[in-house]
Every structure is written in C-alpha cells, then in structure tokens.
Amino acid sequence: ETGVTQTPRHLVMGMTNKKSLKCEQHLGHNAMYWYKQSAKKPLELMFVYSLEERVENNSVPSRFSPECPNSSHLFLHLHTLQPEDSALYLCASSQEAALSYNEQFFGPGTRLTVL
Amino acid sequence: AQTVTQSQPEMSVQEAETVTLSCTYDTSESDYYLFWYKQPPSRQMILVIRQEAYKQQNATENRFSVNFQKAAKSFSLKISDSQLGDAAMYFCAYKGRDDKIIFGKGTRLHILP
Numbered sequence: 001e002t003g004v005t006q007t008p009r010h011l012v013m014g015m016t017n018k019k020s021l022k023c024e025q026h027l028g029h030n031a032m033y034w035y036k037q038s039a040k041k042p043l044e045l046m047f048v049y050s051l052e053e054r055v056e057n058n059s060v061p062s063r064f065s066p067e068c069p070n071s072s073h074l075f076l077h078l079h080t081l082q083p084e085d086s087a088l089y090l091c092a093s094s095q096e097a098a099l100s101y102n103e104q105f106f107g108p109g110t111r112l113t114v115l
Numbered sequence: 116a117q118t119v120t121q122s123q124p125e126m127s128v129q130e131a132e133t134v135t136l137s138c139t140y141d142t143s144e145s146d147y148y149l150f151w152y153k154q155p156p157s158r159q160m161i162l163v164i165r166q167e168a169y170k171q172q173n174a175t176e177n178r179f180s181v182n183f184q185k186a187a188k189s190f191s192l193k194i195s196d197s198q199l200g201d202a203a204m205y206f207c208a209y210k211g212r213d214d215k216i217i218f219g220k221g222t223r224l225h226i227l228p
Contacts, residue, residue: 003159004159040220041220042119042206042217042218042219042220043206043218045216056215092160096214103162103165104162106152106159106160106161107159108158108159
C-alpha cells in the first residue's frame with residue numbers, strides 16, 4: 001500500500017450506533033489530519049495531530065473523538081451522530097515543518113451517511 | 116481570520132481549450148503559501164500546483180500555471196490544452212504562519228468533448 005488509505009470507503013449508520021473510521025499513511029509523515037467535506041461548503045479541518053499529539057481541535061462536537069496511536073494511524077470514533085454529520089470524511093498527512101510547503105496528501109475519504 | 120473565496124461554483128471548457136479558475140483570499144500576513152488541489156470524481160485529492168508568496172514568479176507545472184497577484188490577493192489557475200482527465204473539483208487553499216490550511220468552496224470543472 002502506498003500513500004494514504006482510509007477504511008471503510010462507505011459507511012451507513014444509525015444515530016445510536018458507534019463506529020470508527022480508520023486512516024493509515026505509508027509516507028513516513030509526522031502529522032495527520034481529519035477533514036469534513038460537505039456539499040457546497042469548504043473543507044472543514046476537524047483535528048490535527050503532530051507527532052501523535054493533538055494540536056488542533058476546531059470546536060468539533062464531542063460525538064467525534066479522534067485517536068492517534070502512532071504516527072502512521074489515525075482513527076475517528078463516532079457515536080450518537082446526527083443526520084447533518086453525513087459527509088465525506090477525508091484524512092490527510094504531511095511532513096510537519098514550520099512555514100514550509102507542508103503539502104498534504106489526502107486519502108480517498110469515507111462517505112458517511114447517518115440515518 | 117484568513118478566508119479563501121472561489122466565486123465560480125462550476126465552469127465548463129471545450130477540450131483542448133484554455134480555462135482560468137479564480138481564487139481570491141484575505142490575509143494580513145506577508146509570508147504564506149497558496150495551493151490548488153484537484154479532486155476528481157470518486158478519487159483522491161491531489162496537489163496541482165503551489166506558490167510561495169515571497170516569490171514573484173508565477174508557478175508552472177506543465178499545462179497548469181497560476182497568475183499570482185499579491186497586492187490584489189488573487190491566485191487564479193490556468194489550465195491550457197484542457198483534457199478530459201482534468202474534469203474535477205478544484206480547490207484553492209491558503210496556508211499561513213499557523214500552518215493551518217484554509218480551503219475555498221471549490222470550482223467544479225467540466226470538460227466538453
């Protein structure tokens with residue numbers, strides 16, 4: 001596997017379910033990100049992890065819980081979601097360095113539908 | 116706070132023609148980076164081109180080039196000799212000193228055969 005992978009690619013869940021999204025990067029990067037992509041809205045940065053420490057949480061509701069056990073893996077745990085949480089969830093990684101290109105490499109996304 | 120605006124939700128261009136996608140941004144910083152990302156249908160988002168604000172020369176990557184106007188805070192993407200594979204959502208993005216990337220809403224580009 002190369003690049004950034006995400007599983008599952010599609011997920012349908014009820015509002016009372018608990019599920020997790022998984023992201024894995026094979027690029028040796030030290031920073032990972034979760035984004036939410038909704039129709040007709042800009043990509044919304046949800047969480048940033050740098051060297052496995054969370055450095056950014058853009059006021060995301062607590063029903064989204066990230067976990068970064070190591071620099072290659074990132075999870076997004078979901079519970080008691082709302083229908084408006086239906087979106088494409090993108091994971092990205094980058095080689096963190098101050099004021100650098102910091103090009104982010106994106107995974108294919110998980111298309112989440114909350115019923 | 117920085118913002119990125121893409122005023123064209125959708126555009127169409129004839130195959131082999133040239134198209135320009137618009138992007139404006141707002142910032143009080145002097146050092147930053149600008150990016151264009153491409154997201155083809157059902158495929159991963161990839162970086163198309165990037166520009167450092169301190170460089171006056173416009174970035175070019177094969178058929179893709181930018182028109183960077185720092186004073187006007189404008190960063191448009193020109194695609195020459197459009198190909199069917201260029202059909203995608205294109206996102207303009209800004210990265211400042213805090214290293215956060217801010218994306219525009221995107222422009223969906225259709226290529227007409």
